[in-house]
Amino acid sequence: MLNSDLIVSIFCILLGVLFYSVTRDLSQLGGVFINYLLVVIGFLSVVVFIKGIVKPERIQFFRDHVERNGVISGITILGIYLGFMPFAGFLPSSYVFYAVFNLYLADERLSRKNIIQSTLLSAVVVTLFYLVFYHVLQVPLPTGSWFEE
Amino acid sequence: MFDSIFIGLEQVFHLQNIIFLTLGVFMGIIFGALPGLTATMGLALLVPFTFTMAPATGLIMLAGIYVGAMYGDSIPAILINTPGTPAAIATTFDGFPLSQKGMAQHGLVAAAFSSSYGSLTANIVLALAAPPLALASLMFGPPEYFWLAIFGLTIISTISSGSIFKDLLAGTLGLMLSTIGMAPIGGDVRLTFGFTDLQGGIALIVALIGFFCLPEILNSVIGQRKRTYSAVSVKPSFKVIREVISELIRKPTLMLRSSAIGTIIGFAPGAGGNIASMVSYNEAARWDKNPEEFGKGTIKGVAASEAANSAMAPGSLIPLLTLGIPGSPPAAVILGALMLHGMRPGAEMFTTHADVTFSFIMGLLVAAFLVTFIGSFGSFFFARIINIPSRFLAPAILFMTVLGSYAIRNSMLDVWIMFVFGIIGYISSKLKFHPAPIVLGLILGPFAEEGLVQSMLAGGASGSVISYMVFRPISLILIFMCLLSALWPLFAAWRMKKRQGLVSQEDANA
Numbered sequence: 001m002l003n004s005d006l007i008v009s010i011f012c013i014l015l016g017v018l019f020y021s022v023t024r025d026l027s028q029l030g031g032v033f034i035n036y037l038l039v040v041i042g043f044l045s046v047v048v049f050i051k052g053i054v055k056p057e058r059i060q061f062f063r064d065h066v067e068r069n070g071v072i073s074g075i076t077i078l079g080i081y082l083g084f085m086p087f088a089g090f091l092p093s094s095y096v097f098y099a100v101f102n103l104y105l106a107d108e109r110l111s112r113k114n115i116i117q118s119t120l121l122s123a124v125v126v127t128l129f130y131l132v133f134y135h136v137l138q139v140p141l142p143t144g145s146w147f148e149e
Numbered sequence: 150m151f152d153s154i155f156i157g158l159e160q161v162f163h164l165q166n167i168i169f170l171t172l173g174v175f176m177g178i179i180f181g182a183l184p185g186l187t188a189t190m191g192l193a194l195l196v197p198f199t200f201t202m203a204p205a206t207g208l209i210m211l212a213g214i215y216v217g218a219m220y221g222d223s224i225p226a227i228l229i230n231t232p233g234t235p236a237a238i239a240t241t242f243d244g245f246p247l248s249q250k251g252m253a254q255h256g257l258v259a260a261a262f263s264s265s266y267g268s269l270t271a272n273i274v275l276a277l278a279a280p281p282l283a284l285a286s287l288m289f290g291p292p293e294y295f296w297l298a299i300f301g302l303t304i305i306s307t308i309s310s311g312s313i314f315k316d317l318l319a320g321t322l323g324l325m326l327s328t329i330g331m332a333p334i335g336g337d338v339r340l341t342f343g344f345t346d347l348q349g350g351i352a353l354i355v356a357l358i359g360f361f362c363l364p365e366i367l368n369s370v371i372g373q374r375k376r377t378y379s380a381v382s383v384k385p386s387f388k389v390i391r392e393v394i395s396e397l398i399r400k401p402t403l404m405l406r407s408s409a410i411g412t413i414i415g416f417a418p419g420a421g422g423n424i425a426s427m428v429s430y431n432e433a434a435r436w437d438k439n440p441e442e443f444g445k446g447t448i449k450g451v452a453a454s455e456a457a458n459s460a461m462a463p464g465s466l467i468p469l470l471t472l473g474i475p476g477s478p479p480a481a482v483i484l485g486a487l488m489l490h491g492m493r494p495g496a497e498m499f500t501t502h503a504d505v506t507f508s509f510i511m512g513l514l515v516a517a518f519l520v521t522f523i524g525s526f527g528s529f530f531f532a533r534i535i536n537i538p539s540r541f542l543a544p545a546i547l548f549m550t551v552l553g554s555y556a557i558r559n560s561m562l563d564v565w566i567m568f569v570f571g572i573i574g575y576i577s578s579k580l581k582f583h584p585a586p587i588v589l590g591l592i593l594g595p596f597a598e599e600g601l602v603q604s605m606l607a608g609g610a611s612g613s614v615i616s617y618m619v620f621r622p623i624s625l626i627l628i629f630m631c632l633l634s635a636l637w638p639l640f641a642a643w644r645m646k647k648r649q650g651l652v653s654q655e656d657a658n659a
Contacts, residue, residue, distance in 0.1 A: 004580040012318055019325060023339060030337030032605065033598040038323050044318040051314065061579050067372040074371035075572060078547060082564055094551075098544050105370065105540035119150070127544055129552055135195070139556045 004059045005052030012045040077101055089144025091130055098122035153499075154276060160205045169202075169210040170512055173525030174519045177217020178527075183227055183553065186216030187354070188234065188462075192482040204490040205508040211486055212512030213519070215479055217270055219459040220520045223260035227451065228253055229546055231362035235353040235363065235423045235592055236458040239304075239430035241361060242585070243443060243450030250446050251381025254532040258393040259448035260455045261524020263404065266397070267456035268517035270408035271415065273464035275470075276510050287472075291607060292618040295600025296627035297414070298593040301424045303634035304431040305586045311644050313638075314343050316586045319577070323590020324597065326351060333599045334606070346562045353423075354562045356570055356591050358550045358629030360584040363571025368578065370543040382536055385529040394525075397452055403433055404456055411457035415464020423592045435637055459520075463513055470498050470506060576633045 016038055023034050048059065051057075062068040081097035088096075102118040133139040160166060175196075180191035191214050199207025221640070222233030240260060246604075247256040305320045306313065329340045341347040360548030369375045397404060407429040414425040433453030434443040443450050465480040470562030473484065473494035487494065498506045554567040574584040608617030618624060 002580070005312070008315060008318070008580055008582045012322065015322070015325075018555075019203075019340065025337060026332070026337045027335045029335035029602055029606075030332035030339060032599055034325070034328050034339065036601075037321055037328070040321045041318065041325065044314055044321060047314050048312070048318060051312065057312065057581060059579065059581060062372075070374065071372045071575070073365050074367055078568065082339075082551070082561075082568055084182055085564075086561060086577070094548060098176075101544040101547065102540055105543060106373075107376075107540075121541065126548065129549070133552060133556060137556070140559055141555070142561065 001058040001060055003052055003056045005048050005057050009045045009049035009052055012041055012048070016041045016045065073104070077104065085144075086142050087144055087146050089147055090141035091126065092144065094126045094130075095122050098126055153503040153507040154511065156504050157509075157511035158515075160504070160508035161209055161511045166206050166209045166508075166512075167515075169206055170213040170516055171519060173210040173213020174217035174516050176503050177214040177219075178221035178224070178520075178523065179217035180214065181221020181223075183233065183297035184547070187191050187478075188215055189478040189482055191218055192479050192486075196459045196482060196486045199486060200489055202493070204505045207490065208505065208509040209512035210482075210484060212509055213516045215462055215483070216264075216459070216513055216516035216520055218479075219268065219462050220261055220264040220455070220524055222458075223264070223451070223455050224257065224531055227260060227615040228531065229362060231546075231550070232357050234598065235357060236426055236461070237454070238357065238423065238457075238585075238588060238592065239426040239454035240451055242430065242454070243445070243447050243485055245365075246384075246444070247448070247451065248535055249381075250384055251478060253383045253535055254385045254389045254528045255393050255448055256451050258525050259397060259451040261521050261528070262394050262397055263407070263452035263456040264459035264524070265500075265517040265521040266404050267408040267411050267453075267458070267462060268520070269514060270405070270456075271412040271460035272514045272517065274412050275463045275467055276507070280380035287622055290621070291600045291603035292621055292624045293600070293627065294596050295604055295618065296624050296631060297424060297428075298597035298600060300631050300634065301427050301431075301593045301625055302589060302597075303631055304427050304432040304589060306635065306638050311581050311583070315582050318602075319582055319584070319586035322349060323587035323592075324594040325590070326587070327591045327594020328598065333595065334602045344562060346558070346560050349558070350595075351566060351591065352554075352557045352563055353592060354544070354557055355554045355567045356588055358554055358571025359576040360588050362546065363567070364574040364578050364584070365549060366543050367575045371537040375539055377536060377539055383532045385532045390525045390528070396448065400449065400452070403449060403453060406432060406436075407453045407456035408460040411460025412464040414457070415461035416467040417459075423458075424596070425461040426454040426458040427589065427592075429453045429456075431634065435634070440641065450558040459517075461571055463510075466510075466513075470494055516554065523608030 017035070019041075020038055023031055023038075026034065062071070077097070077100060081093055085093045099115075099118040099122040102121060103114060104117075106114055106115060130141065134141050161170065176195070177188065180190060192211055195211065195214060199210055202210070218234070219236070222237035223240045223244065224233065226232040226237040226240040228248055230241050230245040232238050232241055244256040244260065249251060278333075302320055305316050327346055327350070331338055331348050338348055410429040410432065411425040414428065414568055430450060430453045433449060434440045437443065437449060462479070466483070469480045469484055471494065484494065492502050492505065493496065536541060550567060551564055554564045556560065577584050577587075604618045605614050608614030611617050619628065
């Protein structure tokens with residue numbers, strides 16, 4: 001069980017210190033609001049810290065290892081998708097991401113039917129949105145450095 | 150004036166114009182509903198097309214887009230906890246819990262009806278009292294914006310479900326995040342950590358998607374492996390439409406108050422629907438007989454937020470049409486459209502160009518009716534979206550969050566910010582450090598900072614900053630409301646104790 005109050009207050013104090021250290025050179029007008037906020041963050045963090053010692057709020061972060069593994073895997077898949085997009089381009093990376101994520105969330109085992117279903121869905125959804133955003137709304141989606149001449 | 154109103158109505162009901170209006174409402178709903186696309190973007194994209202149309206027809210179509218978008222943003226807010234635009238943030242507080250209870254259609258119909266109600270009320274005000282109200286809008290100066298932002302922040306006490314200190318801390322962190330980028334006055338570049346893209350600050354929609362949408366998917370779909378987005382399957386019916394509309398009609402105070410808040414905040418230039426919906430939600434919860442229902446899924450919460458943010462749209466046109474001051478970003482695009490058609494805001498809008506002006510106003514009015522119709526019947530379709538199995542819906546939502554975040558500024562940095570905020574939002578929700586106050590701070594921060602710094606400059610020049618910020622009629626009202634809002638939880642607790650004391654005394658006597 002984690003002490004939520006202590007974690008939150010220590011994180012906010014550290015964040016306050018970081019913000020303080022990088023905002024020291026600001027002009028008076030640019031820094032006045034930030035200075036007030038730093039005082040408030042410091043005060044509230046100390047209050048939450050004291051509460052964390054006196055009457056802590058304890059929480060269980062993950063219910064079980066299945067939840068933990070699921071969340072970590074989900075974040076990893078999304079992170080890899082975003083990491084690859086500038087290199088592979090929007091379309092190829094999105095096709096792969098959509099199909100893989102769809103298969104990952106499926107309860108059944110990996111089967112030919114599942115793979116075909118996910119691939120077709122990925123092709124339809126991604127292409128539809130690509131056409132709307134790229135061709136109609138003229139949003140310059142990443143083309144991918146691997147494919148640039 | 151009434152002649153012009155009738156001419157305006159006649160114009161709107163021309164077959165060609167009503168078709169363009171309906172098309173505009175549809176497009177507006179789509180622009181509002183897709184995170185990353187906004188009413189401003191929809192209007193800006195379509196203004197060039199209206200150039201070839203007659204001025205009345207073009208403006209009627211723009212009216213449809215504007216009103217449609219103000220409703221459209223509530224659809225993802227209710228269904229997937231992702232506000233289509235920042236103005237729908239308060240809609241998520243009750244809309245998403247309604248969806249989780251299998252009552253998505255209730256939320257959608259409440260949003261459609263209250264959007265129309267708010268829009269209609271504000272339109273009537275716009276048609277009848279625009280010129281005198283425009284003068285009142287000039288009374289909003291920097292101190293008023295500062296106090297308005299502080300008043301908006303008092304909503305934290307309403308939505309707080311755990312430790313109030315943690316929620317206040319989250320709100321302050323949000324205010325701090327709002328300072329990232331170039332200072333509004335002075336031009337200092339702050340907290341960008343070397344990323345030039347961050348000089349424009351953090352895009353609100355990116356933060357909204359990150360803090361609201363991604364944690365929900367990580368928690369329920371990926372973490373808990375829920376098969377559908379909602380635990381209870383939605384079964385839309387006509388009975389729900391009738392029930393919700395009749396329940397809201399029986400709440401005239403809530404509806405009128407929310408619409409009035411939206412209209413008033415709308416005609417204060419720059420304030421926008423974000424503040425309107427939050428202030429309205431806060432007031433609805435405060436004055437309700439059962440405030441504990443708010444935040445757990447009540448149509449009253451959805452109605453309060455949507456009536457206000459939709460009333461803001463016509464409200465923001467009051468200073469635009471009379472003084473040429475756009476009250477919101479979409480109003481600024483409409484200003485461009487007016488000028489494109491050779492019209493200049495001011496007195497001549499209501500004299501020389503009265504026919505076109507009232508066609509536009511009546512377009513907004515009829516679009517409001519169309520929203521009730523399209524929204525109520527569309528709820529049969531929209532509500533079923535959350536019955537789609539998570540394995541199909543979640544990848545589509547994630548894909549759209551990436552696309553929406555990118556489309557705001559065509560920047561991968563925004564996508565990464567959304568991703569990081571999503572992880573922070575997930576962790577903070579688990580730690581009972583709710584992300585809603587962070588987003589509130591992020592939204593209200595620029596108003597608070599600009600108001601404070603400008604007041605310090607102007608107040609310093611006039612002799613006393615304090616008297617400049619406090620002793621002004623609207624400031625005093627707002628300060629009073631801030632105090633009322635901050636002290637209200639204490640009063641409510643005292644009232645509850647007193648009531649419980651009376652009950653136990655009666656029991657003892659019996």
